[in-house]
Amino acid sequence: MNDSQLLRYSRHILLDELGIEGQQQLLASHALIVGAGGLGSPVALYLGSAGVGHITVVDHDTVDATNLQRQIAHTLADVGRPKSRSVQQSIAAINPDVQVTVISQRADAALLNDLVKNADVVLDCTDNFTTRHAINRACVQHRKPLVSGAAIRFDGQVTVYDPRDEASPCYACVFPESSAPVEEQCATMGVFAPLVGIIGSVQAAEALKVLVNVGKPLTGRLLMLDGRSMGFTELRMPRNIKCPVCGHH
């Protein structure tokens, strides 16, 4: 690390759990962020400011006026631009050390297979069941930790699925593909603005912890937030040995 990096990351370096070694690990890490909306915004800004050296952002969408209420990585000037480009510019304005790779296309199984393979941690910041399952499959196949967040109305959920941990469930263990709920899209549902900030910030924290192997991740625990009462509850999630995605065949 050079002098300006020692200064920039001094508050991380001062943490006993991180130190210079941990910060160097972050600088050498590659995070894949799928979705550059309400959850992806705080995730990208925190991973970027914290000095995750390489960040890949995938999003096929463009910024529109209804996004600005909660998607804090985008500004009025970004309306009409690809969200992934907008996020790249926002990270660059904070920390030019970080290399951001932009993928402005829909995250399908083939693309995810390629991208997940090269990532150290994957962050699911999407809002639909199909993509969530495709991300999960790729993470199980390549044994990559997946930090998953969801937020709708006043309700949020966040957890870590880690295929490297024998006891960890995968997304499909907890939310089987066969039990697909009626799709709830942000396009038609309300979302309390700071809720995505809270859940996205927890996702960023968990991803940084996983990258430097600090503390105890949310693996096997689904953290649920009721924003109305600001109450957090935790649900233990066992692995399903008959899971068609991660089960023993």
Ligand SMILES: [Zn+2]
């Ligand atoms: Zn599973």
